[in-house]
Amino acid sequence: MRPDLLENLAARVAMRERDGLSRRLRAIERMRGAHVVIDGRELLAFCSNDYLGLAQHPEVIAALREAANQYGAGATAAHLVCGHHREHSKLEEALADWTQRERALLFSSGWLANLGAIGALLDGNGVCVQDKLNHASLLDAAKLCGASLKRYPHADVDAAARQLAAADAPALLASDGVFSMDGDVAPLRELAALCAREGSTLMIDDAHGLGVLGEHGAGSLAAAGLSQDAAPVLMATLGKAVGGMGAFVAGSAELIEGLTQFARSYVYTTASPPALAAATHAAVRLARTEDWRRERLAALIARFRSGAQQLGLPLADSSTPIQPIVPGDAARTLRASQVLEEHGVLVTAIRPPTVPAGAARLRVTLSTAHAETDVDRLLDALALAIRATPASSREAWSPSGAD
Numbered sequence: 344m345r346p347d348l349l350e351n352l353a354a355r356v357a358m359r360e361r362d363g364l365s366r367r368l369r370a371i372e373r374m375r376g377a378h379v380v381i382d383g384r385e386l387l388a389f390c391s392n393d394y395l396g397l398a399q400h401p402e403v404i405a406a407l408r409e410a411a412n413q414y415g416a417g418a419t420a421a422h423l424v425c426g427h428h429r430e431h432s433k434l435e436e437a438l439a440d441w442t443q444r445e446r447a448l449l450f451s452s453g454w455l456a457n458l459g460a461i462g463a464l465l466d467g468n469g470v471c472v473q474d475k476l477n478h479a480s481l482l483d484a485a486k487l488c489g490a491s492l493k494r495y496p497h498a499d500v501d502a503a504a505r506q507l508a509a510a511d512a513p514a515l516l517a518s519d520g521v522f523s524m525d526g527d528v529a530p531l532r533e534l535a536a537l538c539a540r541e542g543s544t545l546m547i548d549d550a551h552g553l554g555v556l557g558e559h560g561a562g563s564l565a566a567a568g569l570s571q572d573a574a575p576v577l578m579a580t581l582g583k584a585v586g587g588m589g590a591f592v593a594g595s596a597e598l599i600e601g602l603t604q605f606a607r608s609y610v611y612t613t614a615s616p617p618a619l620a621a622a623t624h625a626a627v628r629l630a631r632t633e634d635w636r637r638e639r640l641a642a643l644i645a646r647f648r649s650g651a652q653q654l655g656l657p658l659a660d661s662s663t664p665i666q667p668i669v670p671g672d673a674a675r676t677l678r679a680s681q682v683l684e685e686h687g688v689l690v691t692a693i694r695p696p697t698v699p700a701g702a703a704r705l706r707v708t709l710s711t712a713h714a715e716t717d718v719d720r721l722l723d724a725l726a727l728a729i730r731a732t733p734a735s736s737r738e739a740w741s742p743s744g745a746d
């Protein structure tokens with residue numbers, strides 16, 4: 344008899360539950376800065392990607408309101424039909440200017456941007472070489488477009504070089520700029536030099552670098568001094584440090600024209616609301632000009648790292664707001680997260696398959712919205728959580744990257 348798909352799915356759900364890897368949705372009832380209310384209880388959150396504290400900025404909300412009054416709630420169509428508004432164009436120009444690229448093209452999410460860009464560039468053939476710890480959307484984009492996907496060990500430029508040398512086909516090398524679960528920065532200059540040597544194209548996903556790294560927050564490529572020539576395909580999202588939603592690809596006018604024609608996830612999806620574009624534009628202005636947000640964030644990161652060191656927590660090799668603590672074992676990580684919550688601190692446990700098996704972690708993220716005393720509260724709660732979830736050996740709390 345033909346297997347029933349819904350039964351199969353239910354069996355997989357049951358298996359995931361048995362393995363203690365089920366995920367659970369929690370509804371946020373209220374939110375103010377880093378404080379959220381869940382089940383009527385206020386928690387101090389250290390797991391959002393609102394690194395600069397812009398998601399609820401009054402100027403951003405005002406821009407959203409004003410543009411919603413003018414345009415309404417939705418774009419009403421795809422960009423190439425009649426969903427492209429002036430607010431989209433103005434935001435694209437601001438993003439190109441910020442990242443020092445010729446042009447930029449908006450996508451409705453980072454997933455769609457990666458899917459569209461990789462699909463358009465590789466056009467169903469060629470090789471896509473990627474870091475093993477790349478975001479799921481990059482890996483899936485290469486798989487879905489029918490290219491041959493090669494994954495090199497994390498940040499191993501020599502291994503990437505061997506994979507490119509062995510590929511007798513057009514090749515795209517794609518990497519996160521800042522790794523989303525580890526917070527470390529890719530060896531960007533080495534990757535760019537490798538691509539130049541091999542005649543392959545470099546694509547960097549700067550979802551966690553934009554707004555955070557580089558002069559005026561222009562991102563990890565700006566911080567590495569890599570121009571459009573050296574790093575021709577830059578993708579970044581607007582739902583992290585910018586505090587909104589959506590994404591863009593930036594690069595040459597030729598790249599953007601090609602994506603406009605051939606990126607299926609651009610062509611065949613509804614444009615994001617123009618009011619959101621206006622709000623995002625306001626957030627971009629703040630992210631670019633208010634350097635104090637990055638300075639304050641850097642101070643919070645330093646405070647967290649020195650405090651964690653005093654507690655004997657092994658720190659990841661990260662200078663970004665992503666500061667994972669890696670118990671490794673999924674059950675212990677979940678328990679630690681529960682203990683944190685009992686003490687009023689929200690840090691979601693990140694477990695496989697989001698991270699490799701044995702690398703479950705508390706993905707602590709810091710934000711300009713946090714106060715120094717918030718970081719101290721987190722550290723106190725972490726100390727308690729560690730005591731409540733003893734590792735069989737000290738090494739069990741190991742830094743990540745062990746893939």
Ligand SMILES: *Cc1c(COP(=O)(O)O)cnc(C)c1O
Pocket residue numbers: 451452453454455457478480519523548550551580581582588589590
């Ligand atoms: C979040 C993220 C994405 C996906 O972006 P969305 O806009 O949330 O779809 C892509 N790449 C990386 C590295 C990310 O962290």
